[in-house]
Amino acid sequence: MYYEVAISRASQMKTHFCESSEDIDSGERVIIRLNGRKCKGYVIGRTEEPPPNSLNQIVERIDGYSFVDAALVETLVWAGRRYNSPIGRLFDIAVPKCIDRYAVSTVLPLSSFIGLEKMPLRSFISKYGEGHLKKLIQSGYVKIQRIPMAKEPHPRLQNESVELCVTLQEALHVVKDPIETQVANYLFINDEVYVDDIVRDLGVSKRVLSDLQKKGLIRIGPKVQRADEKNVLDDSLGFYLEQMKRDEILLLGSKSSGKTDLCIEMIRRTVQKGFSALYLVPEAMLVGQVSTRLKNVLGHLSVGIYHSYLSEARRAFQWIQAWKGKISVVVGTRSAVFCPLRNLGLIVIEHEEDESYYQYENPVYDAVEVARRRAKLSNARVVMVSTTPRLDHYKESLDGKIQQIELQERRKCSIRVLNTRKEKSFVAGDTMTFIRSTLKSGRGVIIVVRRKGYSPWIQCAVCGFIVECPKCDVSLSYHRDENVFKCHLCGYTEEASDKCPRCGAHALYPRGAGTERIEQHLKRRFASYELVRLDRDTVRHPQMVLEYLRKFERGEIDIIVGTKMITRGIDLNRAGLIVVMDFDGLLNVPDFTARFRTFRVLFQTVSESAGFESGTAVVQTYNPDNELLNHLVDLDVHGFYKEELAKRKEALYPPFTNIIQVILKARIASKGLEIVNFCSEKLRSAGEHILGPVEHPIFRIANEYRFHFLIKTDDVETSLKRLNEVLTESGKRGWKVLLNPPALI
Ligand SMILES: [Zn+2]
Ligand SMILES: [Zn+2]
Known part of the structure; x- marks a missing residue:
């Protein structure tokens, strides 16, 4: 049998054909000999036909079976080819190395003559030495048997749980010791922590924990089970469930529409039928909220989490639990789309429009499209949830390829557009009046500024x-x-x-004015009110934003000035006013997605994030005549989307075609230009539709010059094939190739 193998940590697209007499599963990890060296790889296909390319040898099967099911193998291969990413690199995400810590290798005697007992590899070596073992293996007396995941990462549930009893701010105020600070941060980031976790992950002693307990900062004890959440679904939401007929659904609705209730109910029903479900969110900050609600509905043990802030041991634990089928739901960020859940029945993608689902770094992939593909191959349903969906998905729903279901909005706010062209101050006079009256009425004010710092x-x-x-x-x-x-x-x-x-x-x-300047400006004028500034300079971890927002809800903070990062999180019922300023610059970017993205940011800020009752949203602008503001004032998503689609169609841009953005970074500008010209000319003469090459809008970053060009194509596969040939021919490495990126970067 012949096998196609993708190499782990590969930098190139190339795969390798190997021969083996053994029956190897697709997805299995193997060691192959390549140019005289041993490499780890993944079997991605098998055939009885001798391949045209040269043959390599499979020297070892690492696990003896595959951790990824056939649908996921096919998804990974598809994603690699679609996004021009080395397939082995994608497998590396799906099968993380950390699980290897839990494998056990045993020396197995094959003959009774040598008088050996079966024993762990490590004890064998310390007793008889490695040389002796090699000899015995060569003579066929023993073999090494490796049992993957024979060990559990840790017996978590018999262990005592640890949690912060104060807010992170309060804790950090009291503790000065760096180790204690680390523990506090760790407890804040991870939603469910046991004593062993901390001891293992941070390498601290249990005494540190008991000291913190004495100070009253943490609680150690058996996990408190929360009372079951009553899950009575609104009749109106039940109605929407009945309407879902198709396998791909675009669910339009904001936070106030009850969409999360609906998704949780869908997951409950999926699990009840014996399937597993994946719940994707764009940020680690949102994982805890969703998983807590799911745990209340489905029980503590069946819900896992998966995101980049997890320690390695916890990630391995969650992965193994999912693979063993011990948890039926995983809530996670982008990379969780590759989580080895068995018997997948449903994938929910919250905020499907979020750009963080697109991985710009190698291996490039679009987790939303990957999720759709995986769902399709697994016969599962995929539900994409958004207030302002991606334009391509919106179009597909108009074309009838995806079923669109729109939830009734329960709350609406009124939106005012203020022309600030003649204003002397960064905060317009009318805005000040709004702020004053809102504060007087006892409600809070949220001010979103595009840029941080004092002045841009x-x-x-x-x-x-x-x-x-x-x-x-x-x-x-x-x-x-x-x-x-x-x-x-x-x-x-x-x-x-x-x-x-x-x-x-x-x-x-x-x-100009960034968050810091607005903060100073308002602090002087509203000295008797509590004001905080939230941006990447004042908030060390995105999760801390949540804590401030909760304080805001409790009335301990009156005004929040911050960047866009504050607009997602929890429902802000106490906000009576939301002000958006300095967004005009977003429109002036030379990117065909600029208009669309500006609308989305504004719409989300004023509707989704606010979601408040009878509140007012104020948008300060120098361009009050821009037509996108009319759609915004009317909260008219459909009107704006249809207009935008018409524009894209006329100019032939996605979703009416595909864009491949090709970026080159070079230390010497003239050299870079030469190479990028060579490549684009070659492609042009091969019949590709090329825009550019041009200098990137921000030409130089950290003394590297950037050039890019775009390929417009209906046949992505052929264009990528040509592109790869030309890029190889250029002899230059380090190209970035992005298929339909959410924004030109
Ligand atoms: Zn000067
Ligand atoms: Zn710089």
């Missing part, structure tokens, strides 16, 4: 010079807290000064 650029009042990063083609921002000029792309920092480097005048002034 610094300009000389005499000669007009704008201070730029010496390594990148962007202006430096002023951070008043630290009194520095900072580059948000490469992190370059210099001490702030008012002296112009060009004309020498002491006339450098901060221009």
Whole structure:
């Protein structure tokens, strides 16, 4: 039999054909000999026909069977070919290395003459030595048997659980010791922690924990079981369930529409029928909320979580639980789409429009499309949930390929667009009036600013010079807290000064307003109110945002100034006003997705994140005539989407065709240009439709120059094949190839 093998950690698309007399499953991990070296790989296909390419040898089967079912193998192979990503790299995500810690190898005697007992490999070696073992294997007296996952990661449930009894802020206020700080952060990030977890993952002693307990910061004891959540589904939601006929569903609805209740009920029914389910969310911050609700409905033991903030041991534990079928639901972020759940019946994708589902780094893949493919191959249903779905999915639902179901909105807010062209202050006069009256009525105010820092650029009042990063083609921002000029792309920092480097005048002034400036502006005017600023400078971990939002809900905070990161999380019923400022710049990006993405950000900010009752949303803008604002004021998603689709159709952009963005980074600009010209010309003469090449909008980042071009194609497979040939011919490595990225990066 001949096998096709994809190499682990490969940097290239190439797969290898091997021969073996053994019967090997698709998906199995094997060791093959390649150019004289041993490499780990995954069997991705088998055939009896001798392959045309040269043959390699499979020297070892690592596990003896496959951890991934046939549908997932096929999904991984599809994703690799579709997104031009090395298939072995995708398998590396699906079968993480950390599980190998739980395998047990045993030396098995094959003949009774040698008088040996079966014994663990490690004891055998320490008793008889490695040389002796090799000899015995060569003479056929013994063999090594490897049992994958013979050990459980840890006996978690007999263990005592640990949790914070105070907020993270309060804890960090009390503890000064770095180890204790680490424990507090760990407890905050992980939603369910047992003593063994901390001891193992952080390498701390149990005394650290008992000290923290004495200080009253943590609680150690048996896990408290929460009372079962009553799961009486609204009649109206039951109605929507009856309507779902197709395998692919686009569920339109905001947080207030009850969509999460609906999804949880769908999962409950799926599990009841004996299937498993996957619940994807865009951020680790949301995993805890969803999994807690699911645990209340399905019981503590059947729900697992999977995301990048998990420690290795916990990730291995969850993976093994899923693979063994001990949990039936996994809630996780992007990479959880490859989780080895058995008998998959349903995949829910919350915020399906979120760009974090697209992995821009190698291996590139689009987790939403991967989920759809996996569901299809597993005969499972996929439900994509969004207020502002992806344009391609919206189109597919209009074309009848996906069933669209729209939930009735329960709450609506009124939206005001303020023209700030003539305003002197960053916070418009009318906005101030709104803020004042909202605070007086006892409700809270949320202000979303696009950029962090004090001011996004610094300009000389005499000669007009704008201070730029010496390594990148962007202006430096002023951070008043630290009194520095900072580059948000490469992190370059210099001490702030008012002296112009060009004309020498002491006339450098901060221009524009970031979160810090708005914060200062409002702090002076609303001194008696509690105000916090939330952005990447003040919040060390995204989960901390949740804590502040809860404080806001409890009335302990009156005003939040922050970047977009604050607009997702929990329902904010106490918010009476949400203000969006400084979004105009989003529209000026040379990217065909700019208009669409701006609408989405605004719509989500004012409707989804707010979701508040009888509240007001204020949008400050220099372009009050922009037609997307009309759709926004009417909360008219369909109108905007249809208009946008018409525009895309006219200009022939996705979803009416496919875009492959090809990016090259080069240390020497002229050299990069030469190579990128060579490649695009070759493709053009081969009949490809090429836009560019051009310098990237931000040409230089950290002293690397970037060029890109776009391929418009209806036949992705052929175009990628041609592209790969040309890129190989160019002799240059490190290209980035992105199929239909959510934004041109
Ligand atoms: Zn100057
Ligand atoms: Zn820079």
